[in-house]
Amino acid sequence: MLKLLIHVAEASRWDTAATNAVNFLKSRKEGEEFTMVMIANADAVTRCTACDRPLFDKLKQIVLDGGEIFICENALKKFEIPTGRLPEFFKTVPAGIRALAEYQANGFYYVRP
Secondary structure: OEEEEEEEOOHHHHHHHHHHHHHHHHOOOOOOOEEEEEEEOHHHHHHOOOOOHHHHHHHHHHHHOOOEEEEEHHHHHHOOOOHHHOOOOOEEEOOHHHHHHHHHHOOOEEEOO
16 A cells, blocks of 8 residues: 655745645556655645635545645644634645654655655
8 A cells, every 4th residue: 555645844935835736646557555745744734724716726626536625723723823714625744744753663664845
């Protein structure tokens, strides 16, 4: 099983990260099993509540296609963003840096666009 972890650490990198995720999910071959997770931390979380419609639609499609998107709660607190302002298809993790380490320890390939 192929497992991909996409790390979004800058607000300006969401578009590239989302495109990478979409392309990865589209590459699935019949019968192939793989997992794709995105984790956003640092100032990337500032774009989670105010992304433009094309990015919002792309992120929602990633989740509909089987990907998961996690937002760091520590970064949300730092930028004073309540979790209630996040799109409903996002999930959160207490500490993005720990989640990144745990996914890599569990065999996920790390990509930072």
